[in-house]
Amino acid sequence: MAQKEINVVVAGHICLDMFPELVDTERALFEELLVPGKLTNVGGLKISTGGSVSNTGIAMQVLGANTSLIAKVGDDFIGKAILDFLRNKSSVKGIKIVEGEFSSYTIVIAPKNIDRMFLHNPGTNDTFGYDDIDFDLVRNSRLFHLGYPPLMKRLYQDDGDQLQKIFRKVKEFGVITSLDFALPDPSSPSGKVNWNTILKKVMPYVDIFLPSVEEAQFVLDKEKFLEIRERANGKELLHSFSAEGLTQLSKKLLDYGGKIVGLKCGSKGFYIKTASREKLNNISGIDPDNWSERQLWEPTYHVENFASAAGSGDCAIAGFLVALLKGETVEQCLRYACMCGAQNVQALDAIDGIRNWEETTRKIRGDWKKNVLEINAPGWEFDLHEKLWHGPEDKKSS
Helix, strand or coil, rough: CCCCCCEEEECCCCCEEEEEECHHHCCCCHHHHCCCCHHHHHHHHEEEEEEEHHHHHHHHHHCEEEEEEEEEEEEEHHHHHHHHHHHHCCEEEEEEEEECCCEEEEEEEECCCCEEEEEEEEEHHHCCCCHCHHHHHHHHEEEEEEEEEEHHHHHHHHHHHHHHHHHHHHHHCEEEEEECEEEEECCCHHHHHCHHHHHHHHHHCCCCCEEEHHHHHHHHHHHHHHHHHHHHEEEEEEEHHHHHHHHHHHHHHHHHCCEEEEEEEECEEEEECCHHHHCCCCCCCCCCHHHCCCCCEEEEECCCCCCCCCHHHHHHHHHHHHHHCCCCHHHHHHHHHHHHHHCCCCCCCCCCCCCCCCHHHHHHHHHCCCCCCCCCCCCEEECCCCCCCCCCCCCCCC
């Protein structure tokens, strides 16, 4: 079947990412490498754009979507570098250049086999708001995706008034809306706002919500998130989340007004829970018979040559959204999400690993091994044919 042109807009957070290559990190504990007064030798410096606009937007472009980017940069060296990079990848018509403001940058510490860490300056992202959206671009698109409001001050101030205003306006055009989050520093201003209040205002205008499980836990119940983090004692938080916990988080987000809630679970895959057929009927291009009342958990693909997880969640979102816009089933959309995540982690930066739609599809149809995902919770069943888990509240595809 011939595909119509897929016009999408990706808006929100943009920055310049700098990846110093860490050498010999396997010979010592990582916390011994970066200590006060110590010189640590590093390798080359990889530089690329980062943030949701770059990571998800460019990945969607590579996968075949006609992508327009909406963001904000300053008229400084970093802003010029961001624009020079993006011009070769996608349309920058929607990116504003603001005189006298500093552009955002991130230093990404990405040692082998350890989750990455970030030193981040928000720059112009903090002043991004409703007035920075080119709604003419949005009006002519099929999907509007916005990422990282916890890292954008104007979007979380005043109980998220600007964020709500943006999504409410976009829904007036009948465009599919998608929202991604970022994990705030609990001690930062973003970490201290009442995210439940914001989500209750915004979620009625959000069709697809795609945070990580850690982000979802933080914004819905910060105290429990801090308890989980303390119990983890420095270990990866993912192993502290149960299937029952993901069910509770996703149900709450659906109760707030979401229609499709996907929780990115890193090495443990991609979880999804969807609303009723009645609520999904207004999302153009999807089959409500397949998409409504689903609860699924897709395992990850096994990766031998792991380079960095920077941007892996953003690329998983790109795979999921492009597959959805191409009319794929929910099961296939989860596979594209996990495949794009697997492609991403084989490159040091956030986007170099992503392949086009045809090559990604060939990999999905091939024999790429999946990691084992064990779910020991009542009602969860593994589908040997689809190679994914069905939750106790999954209607299963008709």
